[in-house]
Every structure is written in C-alpha cells, then in structure tokens.
Amino acid sequence: MSINVHLKFLFLLFFSSSLWDSHAQHVPGVTGVAARNSLKPGDTLNSSGSLNSPNGRFMLRFYLWPAAFGTTNYTYLTMFRTSDWRLVWYTRQGIPITNDFDLLTLENNAGSLKIRRHGDNPIELSSSPQPTNNTVASLLDSGNFVFNEVYSNGSKKRLLWKSFDYPGKVLLPGMKLGVNHKTGQNWSLIAWLTDDYPVPGAFTLEYSGHQLIIRRRNVVYWKSGVLRGNEFENISPKVTSMYHFSVVSNENEESFSFMSKNGSQESRWLFTSTGQLLGDDPQPIAQADKCDGYNIDGGCQRWNQPLCRHHHQHGYTVELNRGYFVSEDDSSYNISDTNLSISDCKVSCWGNCNCVAYTSLFANRTGCKFWTNISNFVPNDLTYLDLVYILSPKLSHSGKNKWVWISVAISASALLVTFFCRFCYLQRRKTVVLQGVDNENRLLSLVISERSINANDIPNDRKKVPDRNVYSYECISTATNNFSLERKLGEGGFGPVYMGKLPTNQKIAVKRLSRNSGQGIIEFKNELILISRLQHINLVKLLGCCIFGEERMLIYEYMPNKSLDYFLFDSNRSKLLDWKKRFNIIEGIAQGLIYLHKYSRLRVIHRDLKASNILLDENMNPKISDFGMARIFKLNELEANTKRIVGTYGYMSPEYAMEGVFSTKSDVYSFGVLMLEIVSGRKSNSFYHSNDALNLVGYVWGLWQVDKGLDLVDPTISDSCVKYQVLRCIQVSLLCVEDSAIDRPTMSDMLSMLTNESTKLPLPKKPAFSIARKKIEANTPNNESNIYTMNGLSISVMDAR
Template sequence: MAASPALFALLACLCGALAMAVAASDTLKQGESLTVSATLVSSPAGVFEAGFYAPDPKQPARLYLCIWYRGIQPRTVAWVANRANAATGPSPSLTLTAAGELRVLDGAARDDGAPLLWSSNTTTRAAPRGGYSAVILDTGSFQVRDVDGTEIWDSFWHPSDTMLSGMRISVNAQGKGPAERMLFTSWASETDPSPGRYALGLDPVNPNQAYIWRDGNVPVWRSGQWTGLNFVGIPYRPLYVYGYKQGNDQTLGTYFTYTATNTSLQRFVVTPDGKDVCYMVKKATQEWETVWMQPLNECEYYATCGSNAICTVVQDRKAKCTCLKGFQPKSPDQWNAGNRSQGCVRNPPLGCQVNQTGDGFLSIQNVKWPDFSYWVSGVTDEIGCMNSCQQNCSCGAYVYMTTLTGCLHWGSELIDVYQFQTGGYALNLKLPASELRERHTIWKIATVVSAVVLFLLIVCLFLWWKRGRNIKDAVHTSWRSRRSSTRSQQSAGMQDITNSIPFDDETEDGKSHELKVLSLDRIKAATSNFSESNKLGEGGFGPVYLGILPGGEEVAVKRLCKNSGQGLEEFKNEVILIAKLQHRNLVRLLGCCIQGEEKILVYEYMPNKSLDAFIFNSEKQGLLDWRMRFDIIEGIARGLLYLHRDSRLRIVHRDLKASNILLDTDMNPKISDFGMARIFGGDENQFNTNRVVGTFGYMSPEYAMEGIFSVKSDVYSFGVLILEIITGKRAVSFHGQQDSLNIAGYAWRQWNEDKCEELIDPSIRSSCSVRQVMRCIHIALLCVQDHAQDRPDIPAVILMLSNDSSALAMPRPPTLMLRGRATDSSKSSDEKSHSIGTISMTQLHGR
C-alpha cells in the first residue's frame, strides 16, 4: 500500500523539527526573529538558554525575554530584557535590526503595528558586509557584534538582579556619557521580574564599597571598604576565594568584578526583600545552595545605631547600641526609650576644639570601618597617617594598612560602625587626653595584678618541679634494672632483621635497586670513625654523619643511638619499607649495617640537609622564595601520593614533618625516616593502635587521642607542613598566641578574620603571589580539619594545587586544637615524652 502524501508531509515536518532541535543555534542574525516557539542555546557547553518565558505560573500569558540556566529545575532566570513591560499578545518576538538594535515586540516582527516593549537602544549606522549578529555565550552574556566580532552591546552592561562571573559593578557600565550608577535591581516579587524596591551598586562619590539602596537613595546595607582581599563589613567571608577583585579603568573608573574560581555554577542575586545572596549549585543534586547572605542581623543594616555609636549583636541577631568612648547620646530620653537611631555626640570635646593639646588615639578592635572615609595621599607609614589626623581637628579617626588601603581618615561623624565577635579590623579613634588618662590608669592596675599573679605562678611551678625531681630519681632506678633485659631482646632480633631485608627490588622506573649490607669497619672508614667533624645532625633515631665510600660517593649514615626512643622495631620497619619504595620524592636507602649492638642505615646524601634548616632559620629563609616553596609543597604531595596510592605497598608515614623532608642539590624535596610507617592492606582504611608515636604539633586529633590512624593522618601532617612552609614558623611556636595551641588554630583564626597576609613569612611577602599563597593556606586548612572524613585525600590535594580554578570547600574550624583543650586532656599518667635534640616524640600507651 502506497504511503499517502499527508504521511510524507508529517514525517518531513517531524524530521525538520528534530533537526532544528539538534542544531539549536546560539546566534540571531540580522533580519531574523526569535518567537515563543524557539530558543537560543549558549555555545559550546549549553550552560544558558534565551527565549520567552512566563515566571508567574498563575499568569502564563505574561511573557518576558529571559536568559536562564539550561537544565536546572526549577528554572532559574539570570537576566530579563522587558522587565517593565510584559508581553501579553499572542506572538511576541525578538528581532535584530539593520542598525544592530535588539527589539522585543508584542507581536510578530513583520507586524509594523506591534508595540515596542523593549530595545537595546543601540545607536549606530547600518553595518556593511553581512551586518550584525546577536550571540549568547556560556558566561550568560548576550552580545550584539559587528562583522569584525566587536561588541556593540552586551547584556552584562545592563544587568537585572543577578551578577554572573565576568560581570562588572561600576559607576558607568560602558564608560560613555556622564557617570551614572550601574545597578543590580531586585525583582518586585519572586514571580514578578519588574524592577523592585532594592538595588545594589557603587556610589559615584565613594566607589570603594558596595551599597544596597531602597527606593533609589536610602542606604540599607553597606559592604564596607575593599581591602584587596575582602570587604571589611564581611570579615568572615574572604571574597577573593570567589575570584572577587577590584579594578580601575580610564573610562569605567573603579569597578568590581569576579571570575568564578571553581567549576560549580555560581551567582549573586539582589532579592526582592533587599538582601544580597550568593548561590552555588551542588554538583550531586544540581540544586542551588545558599553560600552566604547579607544583611542577616540588625547590626548589618545601615546605621542601625546612628552616628558615633557602635553596634554589637546579642541574642536572636538583635542589635545592642553603645556610644563610642568619648561620646554620649544625642537625645538621652529617646536613647533610654530604645530609639537610638539619632546616635551620639562628643563629650568632652577634643583638645583641639577648645585650644588645648594632648589629643590621642584609642584602638578599637574587630570593627567594620565607618562610612565616608577619604584617602590621604602622600602618607607612607602609620606614624605619618596618625600625625596628619592629629593635626587636622576635623579628623575623628584613622586607619593605615601598608599593602592594602594605605591611609584612611574619617570626619567628625562616624556612621555605621559594627563590632564583630571575631574578625574585622582595627579603628583608631581620636580622643581628648582626659579620656586616654583614664584608660592608662586601668592599664596600670592591670599590670600590678598581673605581676602578682605571675609571682604566685612561679612559686607554684618551683614547688611542682621539686616534687617531680624526687619522682624522677625513683623512676630512673627502676629503668636501669630493666635495661639489661631489653638489650638481650634486641640482640635476639638481629637475625630476624637480616632475614627480612629485601636485597633486590625495582624502582619506579623499572630498574633494579640493590640494597647493600655494609660492614661496620667500612662504615667507620667512611665516616672517620663517626668523627664529630662529619656529623650532619641528630634526630629521634640518632646522629647522622657524612660518609665517603671508597668510590668517592657521598652518603648519609644514620646510626641508632643506644638511648634513642626508637629501637629494634623502628629499625626493622624502615629497612624493610624504604628498600621497597623508590620514588623521586622519597629518600633512597643504599644500604645498612647490623653488627653487634650497632644498627646503621646508609642513605643517599642530601647536600642541602632538611627543610627545617631553611624555613626556621632567619638567615636562610630568604633563600627559599615562594616559587621554590610551592615546588617543595607539590613535591611532598607527589611523594605522599606514591605512598598512599601508587606504590605496590600502601603506606602511612605517621611522622611527616619539616625535619623529615630532605632537599637535594636542586632543592627537590624527599620524604625520609620511615621508622614509624605502617603498611595498609588493599581493603583496609584505618588502624587502631595502643602505641601512638609521632611529633607534637603534627599528629591528627583522632591519632593523638584515640590511636586511630589512616592516610588522612598524613594529610593532617601535610596541612601543618604547608602552614610551616608559608609562615616560616614551627607548628608549636604559636602556643600562647591568641589562645591558640598550634599553627592550625592560629592560621584558622587569621583566615577567618581575613588577616592571612600576616601569616606569610616576611622574607617572601613582598615577592610572592598573594593569591596563590592564600589558596595554599585554604588547602592547608582543609587538610587540618578535626574529622578525618572532612579532609581531602592526597589526589584531591594535588588537583587543588595544580588547578587554581578548581572549587575549594569551606574548611571547618579546628575546634579540637584551639585553646589546647583536646591535646592537654589527652595526656595521662601512662604518657612518656622524649626529647632528643630538636626532635620531639610522644608515645601514648593504652590504659
């Protein structure tokens, strides 16, 4: 039976429709129109889609030309053209004219009488040779271009309520005509895209900070001044993580932009209720997650407490208003009645206001700086900034930041001051001498009290030490009686070690590696009988000597010290493990010697010794610039990757620290000292041990307190090591600083308060890539999180280090290591601590 013509026609239509769907276009050419039955899809990834859409399901006939995220439900609109004029006709259209102007019509493009709902107002002459085209990009930008590809118009220049990666917030979006605010304007409601009451933008007079205004000119929220890393009003959210930065253009002036540094979709939206919200797509569910929001509490709203007052948050995000020192309520009756918006006035006046001298400054910590600051030129240090404020009677406060804001002054009215519990910056408030003398008296009393308390503490410590000496003598007598039996046990194990040594193995290159057993006489000859002049250093295992073999090869000879905290088990463990592990970032074991009571390991010689000899030495710190330090971090990570995943054995090192990272001639790092290492089976993830060994400051919380170790224990130690390489300070050297026990707690506090630059070693601070250092600090904080499951594994860490555009999660604060609670409480009467040279080792035995 022959097919009917109608059937052929139907098949032709279906095939044509299918072809159009498959080859969805990203371009609208001159003379073409887009109707409700078609869309434009961004190229090449198809992230965004443009077309007509009804945001309000109750009013499906009200259509808007929108750009939305493709494939995310519910539909999320990022830009709207005809916000003020919805299309209500049966067939609205978008067309591109010969002059390069986009037009939304409430009817077909060929209908000359169709009402104009919106246009791009592109004023240019008709383009020759093919005309104009409009194209949608994967960034969400909808552009009109000429035949040469030059942008004539861009939707990014005319935002709606959403800021996308690559957009700019500036005073004048296109740099043409008089300065006018470029605003991100909220929707009227969740389903009505017409312009709402709230808008976010920059003030032409003070473009260094962002505002949210209500009804055009009433400030609702202020970000605070930009410091180069974040806004001072958002201290707990370092926006450089999101790619935020400030720029300056000859035509645009000051502007802010951000480039997403992760692969997740991200957007900033001004909501209909006047908030600025950052959303990010969860990859697992493809749903939007709120990352942060401003304002959230009463103190974050603009000038809640009026002028010259400071706002602090109490219960339920409520505001507590207090006059700044040296001020009193402007209207005491209204203030006492709870109406504090009128603020405070000076009382007593400044000395300069009554022809007196002696005005000084009080530093107020953890605050959002006031509004209406002005930059003072020609000032190069803090003393100059302070003096210029002191000599200007109209100056009420100042701040100085060398590398960020420079010198900022404020006038007599200090508006919108918010004091955080943690974070923020210092503000130097000008006060008359009478107010400062009162403070000096308080400090004198505090000093006397502190001296008395210190004296009593010294007396108590002396009595405790004297009692400890008596206990130590008794313990020493008992230990000597057990020493002879321990020696006999060690001698019995010598043959077991010899039988366990693998004499031949393969390197990572597939080449044979032979482990030599050397005689004691040969070792003595190589080291000049362990001469002190050949001694390279000393660690927990024992002294290390430089040796020269008969062929002239230089080697490092590590000799087990008889009173070492390590012994037969560690020696055997290191010989067996390291002989099987061959990687360019692991130190190479060349041989060993077992003779009598002597247990000796022979390694390749590292002329630059260990990492700690550089980063903790003030004279050598400058020799390691940031590029070299970053290469060392990457090299250590690659060595750990081999241990954890790529070697035939799965190894947990358990004692990763700066002194166990050796540096070769080219400053390449090599992990050493495998005496504490343990082998994992293929299906094992963690071990539990009654014998906790390692170095204080590097041990993960679960290992130090519960004896549980895994590859994540090495990740924790690696995070501590990154922080040491960046700061140039030992992990335990932060004890007592701001109540933080170790470097992890201190680094978290600085990061959370957005003071990361203070962590950077001063010898590299001026020449390093601040952005890259900040990212490494962020990665380190992810590695030192309290819970092992929260830490990334080493493959993920290497990806973070090598790809600076990959997403970084927000680290959790290392609460277990702050203030020393967990570590101090974990110590028991069964704990034994050993200190050998500069190396500390702690052994915790199960009760």
C-alpha cells in the first residue's frame, strides 16, 4: 500500500469530517427555508434541504460520502439524531445516488414518493395503489419517516410506507426485528461492509424462533437464547435491565422490539461491521466477532472448520502493533473485490491452509491481501497503517533474544498456573465428593424417614435400599437447556416434565416437583422406591433422581410419542390409532397391571390409572407411569382404607371415592373406564352435562341395554375395527365397572376374557353410576375432605385430580 494512497484517504476523511461538522454548526440554516417535518404533493427535498421532526430530535437529509477510490462521491438519503449527530437510518436499497441534483419528491397527482436523480432512473420508495393527490410524507419524533394516504380533512387513511420497515445498521426504540407473515416483509439489521463504508456487509441481525440471531454470510455465528421474562440467556442481565422488550407472535407477525426503561428516546442499538451489537451500556449486547466456530461461550455457535486447522491455532490469531508491516518481499497475493470486508479476509485465510496472515487491501478497509510466508516485520512511522493479522506468527531474527526471555517467563508462569490449577482441582474434587455423599445420604434419609402407610415390607437397612443413579443438578440443568420452554413436554399434578439429553446422547424425561404442586415428598418417595424396584416392559423405566436444595426431580426414559390422551382425544391425531394399535395398547396396559398386582416383588395398587398416565414409546407400546399415588400391599393383604382419597374423577371406583376403601379391584374399575375411552375416543367426564347419562359408563350401559354397543365405536376406527372384538371389549369393560368390587374380575381373568374367544362371558350387572349408595363417613377429619352427593352418587373432592 503506497504512501500516496494513504494520504489521499486522509484527505477524504478530513473532507468528510468537515462536512459532518458543518451539520452540527448550521442545523437551522441547512435547508435555507423554515424548518418543516413533512412533504406534501408537489414538495421536494433537495441536497441542501432537510426535514426535521416536530421536536427537532431527528433530521432527514441527503448526505455525501466521499469514495475512498475513484472519482465519484456517493450520496444517500439519511437520518441523524440531532443531539449527537449519530446516523440512525439511510436508504440501503438500489445503487447509491450519484450527483448533486438529487432530490426527494412527492409527485403531484401520482401519490408517489421518489428520489429523482439527474440523468438516471429514479428510486421509488413507495406509491399509492391508485393515483391520488391526498398523500403526505412526515418525519416523526420517534425517528420514523412515514408515507400516508390521507382523507381530504388531513386525517390518516392508511399507511403506505415507513422507514422503520427498512432498518439499516441501527435499531431504534419501537423499530422491529422479525417477519410480517402477511406481507413477507423481513425486519433485520444489516451491518455495513466497514464502519465508514455504507454498503451492506457480511453480518445480519435477525429475530427468529423467539431469539436474536447474528449471521455472517448466512452462517449462524451467535444466538441470544430464548427470551424469558425480560432476559435473554446469552445477554448480560446488566444490559437487559436497561430495556423493556416487546414480543409479538401470532398469525400476522413474529417480531421483537425494545424501549428504554427510563423512557429515553436517545437509545439506539448499533450493529457494527465486525458483528458486534452495541447498546447504551459500554458492555456490548453481543459479540459475534469473538465466535470462532469452536467455542460456544456467550451464545457463540459451532460450524464446520477446515480439516487442516486446529482450535488452538485459531485461538492464537493476533494483531500486529501499529507501526509495523509485513515485508513486501514475502509471498503474498491480493483479492481486489471491494465487496469483501476484513471478516471475509479472515474466513478466506482460515479456509486456505497455506495462508499465514491477512489484512485489508484498500484504505477503506475493503478487499483482501494474504501472505503464505512471512520472514520479518519492517518498521514504519505511518501510524494509520492497517493492522496485519497472522495465524502462525514467525518472528524476525532480530527479535529472537527478546522472545527467548519472554518464552522463559511464560513457561515459568505456566508452571505456576499448572500447580495452582492442580491444587484447585483436588480441592474441588474433594468438595464434590463430599457433596455427593451428602446428597446420597439425604436421599436415603428421605426414602427411609418418610414412608407411606403400608410400606413396612421395605427394609430399613440403608444397604438394602435399591440401587439408583443420583444425577447432579448441573447435569440435569444442562441436559434440559436450563429447563427451557422449548424442552417442556407438559405439566402434571407432580409438576412440569422436560425432555433432556445426557452427555451420552440418551434422551430422558425429567419430572420436576413443583413447589405449588398438590403432591409432595411422599409422592416423590413413592415413585423413587416403587419404580426402581419394578421392572416390566409395560412400566415406564426410572433412570434415577436428583436432589438439590429444595429441588426434587425424577429421571425417566424418554417416550417420544407422549401420552395416550395426546392421541386418543384429538380429532386428527386419533386417526393414527387404528383398532389394531388400540387393542395392543389395551393388552399392554393389562399386562402391566397384572405384573403390579400379582407377579412383582411388591403388590402395588396404582390408584391413578388414566389415559394421561399411559405413555407411548416409538412403536406405540404402552407404559404405565406416575406412581406418586401408588400404594404397597403386604402379600396377605386384600384391601385397605385411607383418609386421604386421591385420584381422578371418572376413574375412581365407588367404594374408594365414597369410603376410602381400595384394593386391586380399584385398579380394575379404572381399567374398565380406560378401555371404554380407548374404544370410543371420548373422555369419561365428557358426559357430565348430558341429560341422557351421568358419564361414559352410564352412556355405554344405555347402549348395551338396547344392543347398540357398536354405536360407541370411535368413527375414526370404524373401518379398521373387528366388531366381535370390540363388543367383547365393551362387555368386559362393563364387568370391570360393576358396583361391587367382589363382582369385578381380577386383571388376570379380565385379560383371559379379552384374548380367549372360547371363554363365555358373564352378563354385566347394572354399574355403579346409577345406584344410590349410602354415604359412609370414612373417619375423615373435617379439614381434609368434603363430601358431595350428586344424583345419588357420593364422591370425595379431596386431593382428586
């Protein structure tokens, strides 16, 4: 780069700064006429005039940028904030305006807002759909330049165009990022190629997927993380505390905007040519220039790298001090494309395995110069010389002795740092081990000390407590992306459930006990003990748990198809469950209950069997989940009584709902209701407001009495169902929901009835839905339960879900 070139650049910078200063010195007289804020049909704004917002905060005018090379000066229609003369907007579409005869005009009778150029085609900003003389273009105090069609009395009819829809490199309060779904309009910031060269550059700032995204030539460099409350995951709370963020997400648009919390209109976000997003605070909002494709700190993203490069090499990229340049005798080559910025040079050099250094080619910091070999650095007294960036520095011989001493000092420091880190690591490891032991002891103490009633067969010896994985809070928080909304699968009585991924890439489901949950430590303990001891293909698998402070979490295998109710009660998704799949689900649930009642080491009554507690794996195989309400029976125990009635209305057996008496037959009743829901595709409680039946059971009984059982069948499976099989399921279901528990079949007998067609089925008796039962007070404290009677059926509302 020659001295003449740099002197020319200095002269142009001096000329530009002089022109800039003249704005600040002659604001009132720039236009040559009285200040105005709008253009009416026939009005023009020439290169010596301006529009001023009503309170004088913003000014719109033509501005001249001197070209760094060539003979043409570039003129743009620009907007400045008058308090500090900072640029806030400019016309970025089309080619630059190229002469002193340019003017902005609102044409008479055409309703067209154009920038007319002497000897060239005009740039049309907007026009009315129909020729009209009722238009006005105004500069508002918000910094928005708007073009409206108006009524004859001057009131606004409709908006035709606004500058806020075409942001440049500055985001003002109220200006949007995102997309207009109706018009397809994208709102994004585009950084300049260089900080002094007003043409679109390499970096863009967008809003998509509820987060801010910075791209460089369409490669994602940085993400803010999802906005929660008023904070982004990867933006400092100190920065976000200064602003109020507004988000719109509907069928019309997805957008983001900000306002200063102190109400100041002086706020602005500036997007620089290197990918930095700067706000009102000295601390940057985002620094995409720090992202190298390897690190993921502060929102940085990974992308593919050349095989010949390594992370440590990229991390040592340095800048040479001003006053030195690389000898022209070394191997070098140029790319004179003025559409390339220094970030493009960096990426190009990194992608060329022979490249060892780079810098800008031209004085306006465009174009690229690369070196494939560096022998020495030559001093120079031109302090404005561009920096040279090197990937693998090779020092000159003259500096060898100095760098030997520096190397010794660095080595000694590294040794001290190594010893210090080793010491910290051992201390940290000791602390983690102690914390792990403490958490495990707390877990075992929790399991032992807070047993549920009738769990005496579980040993008190800690050594006999079932083995299980205890996960750290950090592990689960990382796996669930800090319990982010996009990872949330749903919400149950226990609390929210999240999808996570362990470092082994195994997917998990995390149930997090909510502090507001009606369930508590007993339910947590029940699941922890029971599921860890129960192993069956039709029971959900517990992988472990996490206890951290007040946090209680259970870690399960992940079920990709969610729960049965997700498909069964949705008009579209239910079509995915044909009769073959539904019958397979019925059989699987029955097998799981048989295991719980008969073949497991502990006899378990689930007490909350329902569609939402049946999870489906990738093959739609059912797995019973949610054992928070479950109870353990001794081997010789047939039934029990409780003062704490829990479960879900519509699935509760009458003796349990009214008297607190439960047994394996309570689960049989719930299974009968669930089987009717699977056949019909309707919820049990969907009949509560019907004049014909109290609930699903009553409705089915009415159909059965008149031999219209097939009317129950879900229309979505009418073509795929096997009629005799469906009728058999309905009859067995009615046997399961009989009023007296002793009349109901066991789960083993029930499954035999379903699958053995030669077995003759008994006729069902009238179910409990219409039989008035005498209310029995179950020795329940008044503050624990309230009993209500409806149509002769008494039900308890305490702890029901």
